[in-house]
Amino acid sequence: MRVLALTKYGRKGASSRLRFMQFSEALAKRGIIVDYYPLLSDRYLKILYRTGRTSISSILAAFFRRIAQTSKIKNYDVVWLEGELFPWCPAIIETTLLRKSTRLIIDFDDPIHLRYKNKKTNGLPFIGRKVETLIQKADVVIAANATLERFAQNAGALQTRLVPTVIDWETFASLPAEEQQNKKPLVGWIGTPVTEIFLDDLKPSLRKLTAKREIEFLTIGANPTADADFTHLPWSEETEAQQLFQIDIGIMPLPDNEWARGKSGFKLVQYMAAGKPVIASPIGANQQIVQEGTTGLFATTVEEWEDAILELAHSPSLRVRMGNAARTRVRDNYSIDAVIDKLAEALTAYELG
Known part of the structure; x- marks a missing residue:
C-alpha cells in the first residue's frame, strides 16, 4: 500500500x-x-x-x-x-x-x-x-x-x-534512571519562539524563585535573547533527549482558552519520557496525560504554580518516584x-x- x-x-x-x-x-x-x-x-x-x-x-x-x-x-x-x-x-x-x-x-x-x-x-x-x-x-x-x-x-x-x-521510545530508553545531579533543582521548558508566549504569565514567579536560589530555569528551543535571567539552549532533534535529561522538573503552563484546550500536551510526554515529574495546567489533553500525584502535579493560579514547583524542588525522592512512574506511563501509552x-x-x- x-x-x-x-x-x-x-x-x-x-x-x-x-x-x-x-x-x-x-x-x-x-x-x-x-x-x-x-x-x-x-x-x-x-x-x-x-x-x-x-x-x-x-x-x-x-x-x-x-x-x-x-x-x-x-x-x-x-x-x-x-x-x-x-x-x-x-x-x-x-x-x-x-x-x-x-x-x-x-x-x-x-x-x-x-x-x-x-x-x-x-x-x-x-x-x-x-x-x-x-x-x-x-x-x-x-x-x-x-x-x-x-x-x-x-x-x-x-x-x-x-x-x-x-515519542520514539528508543531515543529515550537508554537514558539513566537516576536523577541528574544539579546544584539546585533545574526546572525546564521545551518549545519554540512561537509557543514561548505560554510562559509569559509564569515568568515573574520563575524569576522570583530563581533570585531566591530555590531553582534554576532552563528553556530549550526558545528565543535565546528573550530573557537574560534564564539559561537557554538551542533545540535539535539529535540532542533533545539528553537536554531533557538535564532538567529535574518539566513544566507546561497553558491559558484556559479554546485553542489551548485543543493542544496535544506533547511537552509533557517529552519530559516524562526522560523520567522527569511534570507540572501542568489542567487543560485539554494535559488532564489525560498527567496522573496527578503519580506522574506530576496540576497548577492553575500563580500561587499553585509556585507551591507545586517548591514541593518538587524540595523533595528529590518525590521527583524520582514521579519521574519513574512518568517514564513507564509514556513507554506504555505514548x-x-x-x-x-x-x-x-x-x-x-x-x-x-
Whole structure:
C-alpha cells in the first residue's frame, strides 16, 4: 500500500515530524510505504523562528509547490493530509485538488479550525467552515486528543481515530534512571519562539524563585535573547533527549482558552519520557496525560504554580518516584509501539470495510 503524506513541514517542524515522519519505518514493516511532501521548508521555519516574520515569496513558492504535489495523488492508494492543503486557501479549491484522491485521511494535532472563526472570516464563503468541509470529505479523521476528535465528529466525520502524539521510545530508553545531579533543582521548558508566549504569565514567579536560589530555569528551543535571567539552549532533534535529561522538573503552563484546550500536551510526554515529574495546567489533553500525584502535579493560579514547583524542588525522592512512574506511563501509552497498530488501522480503514 502506498501513501502520499502531505505534511505542513519537514523534519524541523514538530507536528510533521511527530505525527507523520517518525512512523515511516514502523509503517513500512506493516506494508505501508509512505512518501512525504512538506508544504513549507525547513528554511522557512528557521527564518520564522529567528525573525518572527515570513516572506510573501516563500508563501507563494509553497503554494505552487503544494499544487504540484497534488498531481502525484493518482499514483497513491491514500492521501494522508496534515490538517489542510494550504492555510487560508478556500475549501472549494482544496476539495477540487483532493478530488483525485482515492482515499483521504486527515490528521489534526491543533484546533486549526479556530483561525477561521473570527469576525472577519467566519462569514466568508468557503473559509469560515473550511475545516468542517474538509472533514466531511475525509474517509477517516485522525485526532491527537479527545477535544479534536469530538470536534471532528460534530463536524460530520465519517470515521475518527484518536491517536495521541508520541515519542520514539528508543531515543529515550537508554537514558539513566537516576536523577541528574544539579546544584539546585533545574526546572525546564521545551518549545519554540512561537509557543514561548505560554510562559509569559509564569515568568515573574520563575524569576522570583530563581533570585531566591530555590531553582534554576532552563528553556530549550526558545528565543535565546528573550530573557537574560534564564539559561537557554538551542533545540535539535539529535540532542533533545539528553537536554531533557538535564532538567529535574518539566513544566507546561497553558491559558484556559479554546485553542489551548485543543493542544496535544506533547511537552509533557517529552519530559516524562526522560523520567522527569511534570507540572501542568489542567487543560485539554494535559488532564489525560498527567496522573496527578503519580506522574506530576496540576497548577492553575500563580500561587499553585509556585507551591507545586517548591514541593518538587524540595523533595528529590518525590521527583524520582514521579519521574519513574512518568517514564513507564509514556513507554506504555505514548510511544510509537503503543500506537502504531491503531495508526496503521486508520490508514487502512477503508480496506477493512
